[in-house]
Amino acid sequence: MSATMLKIDNVTLGYEGHPAVHHLSGVIGQGALxxxxxxxxxxxxxxxxxxxxxxxxxxxxxxxxxCRTRDIAYLPQQAxxxxxxxxxxIDVLTLGLIERRGLFGSIGKADTARMLEALQTVGLSGFEMxxxxxxxxxxxxxxxxxxxxxxxxxxxxxxxxxxxxxARTVSDLVALIHRWHGEKRTVxxxxxxxxxxxxxxxxxxxxxxxxxxxxxxAKVLAPENIxxxxxxxxxxxxxxxxxxxVKVA
Amino acid sequence: xxxxELLIAPFLEFPFMQRALVGAIVxxxxxxxxxxxxxxxxxxxxxxxxAHAILPGAAAGFLLFGLKLVxxxxxxxxxxxxxxxxxxxxxxxxxxxxxxxxxxxxxxSLAAGVxxxxxxxxxxxxxxxxxxxxxxxxxxxxxxxxxxxxxTLLALAVMWRALVAECFDPIFLRSVNGAGPAVxxxxxxxxxxxLVGGFQALGTLLSVGLMMxxxxxxxxxxxxxxxxxxxxxxxxxxxSIVGLLLSYHLSLPSGPSIIxxxxxxxxxxxxxxxxxxxxxxxxxxxxxxx
Numbered sequence: 001m002s003a004t005m006l007k008i009d010n011v012t013l014g015y016e017g018h019p020a021v022h023h024l025s026g027v028i029g030q031g032a033l034x035x036x037x038x039x040x041x042x043x044x045x046x047x048x049x050x051x052x053x054x055x056x057x058x059x060x061x062x063x064x065x066x067c068r069t070r071d072i073a074y075l076p077q078q079a080x081x082x083x084x085x086x087x088x089x090i091d092v093l094t095l096g097l098i099e100r101r102g103l104f105g106s107i108g109k110a111d112t113a114r115m116l117e118a119l120q121t122v123g124l125s126g127f128e129m130x131x132x133x134x135x136x137x138x139x140x141x142x143x144x145x146x147x148x149x150x151x152x153x154x155x156x157x158x159x160x161x162x163x164x165x166x167a168r169t170v171s172d173l174v175a176l177i178h179r180w181h182g183e184k185r186t187v188x189x190x191x192x193x194x195x196x197x198x199x200x201x202x203x204x205x206x207x208x209x210x211x212x213x214x215x216x217x218a219k220v221l222a223p224e225n226i227x228x229x230x231x232x233x234x235x236x237x238x239x240x241x242x243x244x245x246v247k248v249a
Numbered sequence: 250x251x252x253x254e255l256l257i258a259p260f261l262e263f264p265f266m267q268r269a270l271v272g273a274i275v276x277x278x279x280x281x282x283x284x285x286x287x288x289x290x291x292x293x294x295x296x297x298x299x300a301h302a303i304l305p306g307a308a309a310g311f312l313l314f315g316l317k318l319v320x321x322x323x324x325x326x327x328x329x330x331x332x333x334x335x336x337x338x339x340x341x342x343x344x345x346x347x348x349x350x351x352x353x354x355x356x357x358s359l360a361a362g363v364x365x366x367x368x369x370x371x372x373x374x375x376x377x378x379x380x381x382x383x384x385x386x387x388x389x390x391x392x393x394x395x396x397x398x399x400x401t402l403l404a405l406a407v408m409w410r411a412l413v414a415e416c417f418d419p420i421f422l423r424s425v426n427g428a429g430p431a432v433x434x435x436x437x438x439x440x441x442x443x444l445v446g447g448f449q450a451l452g453t454l455l456s457v458g459l460m461m462x463x464x465x466x467x468x469x470x471x472x473x474x475x476x477x478x479x480x481x482x483x484x485x486x487x488x489s490i491v492g493l494l495l496s497y498h499l500s501l502p503s504g505p506s507i508i509x510x511x512x513x514x515x516x517x518x519x520x521x522x523x524x525x526x527x528x529x530x531x532x533x534x535x536x537x538x539x
Contacts, residue, residue: 052424053424054420054423054424070425072424073424073425074420074421074424076418076420076421076424080418080419080420081417081418082289082416082417082418085289085413085416085417086289086471086472086473086474086477087413087417087474088473091413091417091474092417092418094410094413095410095413095414095417095418095421095422095425098410098414098422098425098426099425099426103408103410103411103414103426103428103432104407104408104410104411131472131473132417133472134472151425
């Protein structure tokens with residue numbers, strides 16, 4: 001068993017008093033390659049936000065014995081990005097250096113070389129001066145993966161990284177994920193594609209507000225678990241009893 | 250009338266024209282790039298709201314000390330900063346988005362300002378506060394404008410990367426660095442500073458024009474941020490020069506002349522710029538292989 005990177009200790013995360021992730025506990029080991037899947041509204045993105053430190057739990061704690069918050073690279077869903085911002089590809093990559101160079105530090109020759117190398121790794125050599133506006137969805141995702149690469153983080157969180165991305169780009173980016181895995185980085189990816197998860201991710205968390213199953217992918221994605229996950233109700237109940245009261249009773 | 254009399258003589262012969270020219274050009278240096286970032290953050294109307302919001306501060310200064318630069322400027326600055334801070338805090342700490350909190354606060358502020366001005370002074374004074382007088386810039390006003398432009402350019406240079414991150418991918422910035430809210434508030438302060446700077450020259454209502462019109466113009470010229478800022482400054486400076494000359498030769502009020510010139514540049518760019526309407530409609534007769 002590898003060292004614990006993240007410990008999720010009875011965590012409840014959510015919005016306005018309603019849980020999106022309910023009393024989740026588990027351990028993510030160093031170098032884990034973990035897929036998180038589940039129906040829409042099952043709390044996958046919320047869990048990643050919690051791990052990234054963007055959302056405070058109502059209850060419980062996310063412990064990071066193996067790393068600091070800044071050792072975590074978080075790639076949100078593309079929808080959160082302003083694609084019409086007049087930035088070039090290199091401007092976007094520069095953001096990946098913020099942790100290393102700060103918001104105000106200067107970018108040296110070595111940094112530029114690293115950015116060009118990252119761009120080459122994701123198959124976009126020569127794109128450095130392209131306006132982001134002119135990139136296709138897949139190209140933008142490659143650029144964002146290059147940014148993650150530059151962050152040189154020990155924990156990498158990817159939220160639905162392959163939505164509306166073609167097969168070739170997916171296979172290139174999955175190769176990059178395996179490279180990170182080989183470098184003993186911890187990767188947690190929210191995914192919908194069960195085939196991809198079965199083929200590429202040894203460990204899976206099937207989430208439906210609560211953990212339906214967490215562990216070896218083949219066992220977690222057993223049909224009975226998937227049916228159980230689908231039964232989750234998405235609706236908020238404004239009159240639902242308070243969880244604490246239920247426990248006491 | 251030759252080109253000398255048309256273009257050069259007004260500035261050489263009349264010191265008030267020189268002051269107006271220097272004031273408007275220096276104002277453009279700071280206000281135009283701030284306008285570009287406002288536009289990119291989809292806060293184009295925020296400048297307008299803030300311009301209204303600083304009115305009661307200026308009015309309070311006017312009420313207490315008469316038509317004087319320092320108290321009116323300081324008053325405007327303080328109220329503007331308070332409104333910016335409150336609007337930013339409300340949106341970060343509650344469910345309300347910033348456009349709504351800002352709208353609420355600036356309306357409260359504007360009504361208070363009109364009330365204050367009406368308590369003393371004639372409508373002429375109100376017109377002065379609202380529309381300014383670029384032809385009456387004194388040394389203090391020029392120093393103030395120069396100081397604000399210097400602070401703005403310096404702050405933009407230092408905050409550049411943070412501002413880009415905040416505009417392009419705010420969630421990313423939040424995930425790697427806690428400075429996002431501070432950057433946002435600092436930026437709003439720059440907006441207020443530049444509106445107050447334009448206040449003497451163009452008045453509360455029109456100072457936002459020199460900030461936003463050149464910024465909106467740039468979108469039709471380039472997709473590069475650095476170039477956008479440069480083009481905005483150039484367009485602000487051209488508007489200042491042409492507007493002042495028009496106002497001189499045709500005996501028009503100077504503030505509106507400057508802003509209308511900027512408006513003409515905007516419309517021309519919107520129609521004829523490389524990313525403008527006509528270029529966008531024209532079908533490409535030739536195309537590349539890749």
